[in-house]
Amino acid sequence: MSPARVPGVRWWFLPGFAAGLSLLLTACGGASADSDDGIRVTLVTPIVSNPTPTVIPGTTPTPIVPPELVISTFEVHQAGAVLVSVTGDITGGTASFLGRNYKLAKGSQSMFAFVAVDTEDPVGPQPLRVDVTLKNSSKVTLQDTVHVVRTDWTVDSLEFTDEQTQALLDPKVVADELAMLKTIYGGVTPEKLWTGAWQVPVMGALTARYGEQRSINGSVPSGHHGGTDFGAAEGTPVVATNSGRVVLARQLKVRGTMVIIDHGGGLFSGYAHLSKTLVTEGQLVASGDPIAEVGNTGLSTGAHLHWEMASQGILLDALRFTDGTNGF
Ligand SMILES: [Zn+2]
The missing domain is CATH 2.70.70.10 (Glucose Permease (Domain IIA))
Known part of the structure; x- marks a missing residue:
């Protein structure tokens, strides 16, 4: 299966940058790196928009490849798993889903986690949150909604x-x-x-x-x-x-x-x-x-x-x- 890429992927930074951070924020180029196993980027939903950054005169902003959240499916069954990947210039992160935390592991083109759904986990829309740290030490939170679908056990x-x-x-x-x-x-x-x-x-x-x-x-x-x-x-x-x-x-x-x-x-x-x-x-x-x-x-x-x-x-x-x- 190869889910189509949803255009318009965007990225936002949470407040709380280190003072004097010389980060150049450009319009999103929609980094096109594949997720870790070749699945295409699907969607990122920001939760906080970014204030206009300050560039200190005389300094050169360091370009940062913005993080993008890649999830393998928006609908997962009980006892299923969602492959969560984040591309971009990140050094680490944690995915949170259904009250459990998953430290992202280093992949070949992204950082990833297999987010699990247990047999008796609640069905319906559930928030998926990923907190990542960029190479410049700033923090970013990405989130989306994944629907958990009931499985009828035999x-x-x-x-x-x-x-x-x-x-x-x-x-x-x-x-x-x-x-x-x-x-x-x-x-x-x-x-x-x-x-x-x-x-x-x-x-x-x-x-x-x-x-x-x-x-x-x-x-x-x-x-x-x-x-x-x-x-x-x-x-x-x-x-x-x-x-x-x-x-x-x-x-x-x-x-x-x-x-x-x-x-x-x-x-x-x-x-x-x-x-x-x-x-x-x-x-x-x-x-x-x-x-x-x-x-x-x-x-x-x-x-x-x-x-x-x-x-x-x-x-x-x-x-x-x-x-x-x-x-x-
Ligand atoms: Zn058996």
């Missing part, structure tokens, strides 16, 4: 053996694994390790969507399936959905043998219930590289791949990274 009934149920119901086993994953998924590597499009990591039939609520051995449906499941024969190759660094390749109790890839900027992909891994922790992988083989390890009722995506600790619908509904 329900699945699962049957586990006594042994599996025992493992599942041992709260310490589940809690320890979740805590470890939360620590990994909550990290932010401030550089871009992903590139280009995302790909489905295995050839197989979709057997359980992200977000599905579960009834286990007849229990009341609860929770949300944190990944996307594909049924495939044991030994089927699993490839990296995108480039990044392997941060986990080991055996866990619930998710079985698992690989996690850090894609930078707080975004991770996880691959669970594997029969074997082909990578080691710390290794850099390219998009499409074989990283493991499908298996039936951990709490699993048959050979399949459980594929997770997480942005700064929030599990997201991985298929929205490949079906275009996130706008990238």
Whole structure:
């Protein structure tokens, strides 16, 4: 998908420049740099207009490429993500959405963050705010509105053996694994390790969507399936959905043998219930590289791949990274 560029992109500075700032403000040239993955600029809505700057006589204003806010979509589903990029001469920034803050990471042509929407986040129009610092140390705030669209979750009934149920119901086993994953998924590597499009990591039939609520051995449906499941024969190759660094390749109790890839900027992909891994922790992988083989390890009722995506600790619908509904 390639959203059309909306003309008339403008930029404004908030009050509070350092005294004597010799910044030349020109009419907006609409910097034409692409966002980090090649998506075009969409729209910037200013919140405060700029007072006329003062140029101190005898000084030469330093030209600054104005910041532009680039967002991948104005409509995002629950469990979707918005790629937020800011181009221009900026040194850092923070995106804020739905009460969460995302430090911008350095990309090849911009600074970016994958802003997440959780399964139960409120639907409707929500403000997106990005505070950035320019190379001359001045601060700029950009904002826009993104509409969160409701997702209707499906329900699945699962049957586990006594042994599996025992493992599942041992709260310490589940809690320890979740805590470890939360620590990994909550990290932010401030550089871009992903590139280009995302790909489905295995050839197989979709057997359980992200977000599905579960009834286990007849229990009341609860929770949300944190990944996307594909049924495939044991030994089927699993490839990296995108480039990044392997941060986990080991055996866990619930998710079985698992690989996690850090894609930078707080975004991770996880691959669970594997029969074997082909990578080691710390290794850099390219998009499409074989990283493991499908298996039936951990709490699993048959050979399949459980594929997770997480942005700064929030599990997201991985298929929205490949079906275009996130706008990238
Ligand atoms: Zn699963």
